[in-house]
Amino acid sequence: MSTKQPASGSAKANAANELNPRTTTYEFLGPPGAFLISLGVPLTTYALYFGCSEHSGGCPPALVPARISLALSDPAWWKGLWDTQAALMYLGWYAFCIAAWAILPGDRVEGTTLRTGGKKVYKINAFSTFLLALGLTSGAIYRYGPASFTFLYEKFVGFITAAVIMSIVQGVACYAASFRPGAILALGGNSGNPIYDFYIGRELNPSIGSFDLKTFNELRPGLILWTLIDISMVCEQATRRGGFSQVTDSLWLTLLFQGLYVADALYNEPGIFTQMDITTDGFGFMLSVGDLAWVPFVYCLQARYLVFTPVVLGPALTAVVVLFNFVGYYIFRTANGEKNDFRNGKNPKNLQFFTTESGSKLLTSGWWGRSRHPNYLGDLLMALAWSFPTGFATPITYFYVTYFAVLLIHRQRRDDEACEKKYGKDWKKYMELVPYRIIPGVY
Structure with a gap:
């Protein structure tokens, strides 16, 4: 008969505190800064669209306070931020990335040693996902013409909204899930302040089985979508100017440079497992909105500008x-x-x-x-x-x-x-x- 006694509540609490010590210092000016950045990143993403868009009158448009006030007070303007078709397309894109991660073959790579002494094992096939996405996109454009792939340009603001909502949902879900027993928290995200911890990321590696949400979002949905958006911009200009042969050298260069940058990041996927985002930061709204909304919809600004302001170098x-x-x-x-x-x-x-x-x-x-x-x-x-x-x-x-x-x-x-x-x-x-x-x- 065993004489071992179950661990007391205080002993469990002490063990949890040793594994997940309380955060004692703030970054980003603490909770007020986290709150302002949480609002500021989505607002800036929208502002860069409306401040540099042919639909709003140029880059920048001739905005006057009265016109801005009129737009913001108009329910139709707010309704225009939502596009059901774009939202469904975005969900389909995210589901495609998950399916590609699960189905496509890939090596298994160990990450850095965790505080528990163990190591997470990651499946790497981001570059294969990229090639599959490019192959399907190229096939569709070849079969149906460049006009078939201009929807990312036409529904741009709707896609922003869909990505921001996905970011919020993931941030809230990961924050709530981080309170389950046994979760390993980020050393910088366990302050006890919900605003700050929601933003900075409370749990270090939120996962479902072997599916690690942080590394998945870091490379796949947003980064690959950035290249697809650039391709959509080329297709939009080709449709307007009479074919791909008429697309300006400046836009081709932008697609080439940014596409190669994305390809390099995806091809060298194991390199991210030693970066601070992965080893140190938790996964919260900071990374979710950055990966899913900011990267694809802000980094494509040059390509989007060149659609309606062609430049020949x-x-x-x-x-x-x-x-x-x-x-x-x-x-x-x-x-x-x-x-x-x-x-x-x-x-x-x-x-x-x-x-x-x-x-x-x-x-x-x-x-x-x-x-x-x-x-x-x-x-x-x-x-x-x-x-x-x-x-x-x-x-x-x-x-x-x-x-x-x-x-x-x-x-x-x-x-x-x-x-x-x-x-x-x-x-x-x-x-x-x-x-x-x-x-x-x-x-």
């Missing part, structure tokens, strides 16, 4: 923009390649490194000797190359570059703070060896 300017983009891509890819090789125990370039007291090794030569985040430099150069094809008639098409610079600087600061806590005095020694944050010699 010519051979010389095209060559300059192509060179600019691929210099950025070269830095981005080679820097990430050096880091991934080193993390996997390889060092084909014999790069120098600094060993901390904990035994961790930090690169101090190659691209990672020039700055602590050289891949961010490549990202910024590519962002500029995506905006250059739109010309300089409006600053709105350069919103992505501005936003991305702020985002990357914020990420760099978060990463540096985390490393300082992790490595202590060794981090100061490392910063002496690699003093620049992103841009060598500048910042």
Whole structure:
């Protein structure tokens, strides 16, 4: 007969607190900032559409306060944000991505070690999903013509609404599910404040069986949809101008650059399992609205602008923009390649490194000797190359570059703070060896 007594309520509570310690510091200015950003991201997504759209009068349109007030007070304007057909199409798209994840073959890759000592195992087939989506899209366009794939442009605002609603539903559902026993919480999302925790993400890895919602949303529904939206913009311009041969070089470049960026991210899917979004951040409204609404419907702004404001670059300017983009891509890819090789125990370039007291090794030569985040430099150069094809008639098409610079600087600061806590005095020694944050010699 066993004499083992069941764990008391206080013992269980202590164990839970050790596994999921309470968050004691805030980011994004705490609950007020989380609340404002939660409202601001969807509102900005809509604002970038209405502020740069032929349907609203240009980029930017000639808006006057009286006209804005009249629109916002008109029930028909609010009703126009909803499109049942677009909502059903979006649900169908999301279901397609889930089905492709489940059906298409893919390798199994382990993530980083969790606080429980175990590791999550992820199925990787995002690139296969991308190729399948492109194949089906290309077949439909070939069979039915470019006009058959202009609906993403025509129903753009309806798709935004559908994506925002999906983001809210997922954020609320994940927040509610995070209170179940045994859930592993994000170290930064267990503050006890519902507004902040809902935004930042309370549970680290919300999953249904082997289906991990965070990594799925990170790469599939929004990122692939971004490319499909760009293709829809090309089809819209082709329909207006009399065929694909009449599509402007600027729009083709935008599709090429952004499509290759997406393809690279999906092809190198295992690389995301060491990123802060996956290893540290919980999955809440911040990531759901960013992945599902912000990425596809804001990042396509240049392509959408070029539909109704065609720009012809010519051979010389095209060559300059192509060179600019691929210099950025070269830095981005080679820097990430050096880091991934080193993390996997390889060092084909014999790069120098600094060993901390904990035994961790930090690169101090190659691209990672020039700055602590050289891949961010490549990202910024590519962002500029995506905006250059739109010309300089409006600053709105350069919103992505501005936003991305702020985002990357914020990420760099978060990463540096985390490393300082992790490595202590060794981090100061490392910063002496690699003093620049992103841009060598500048910042």
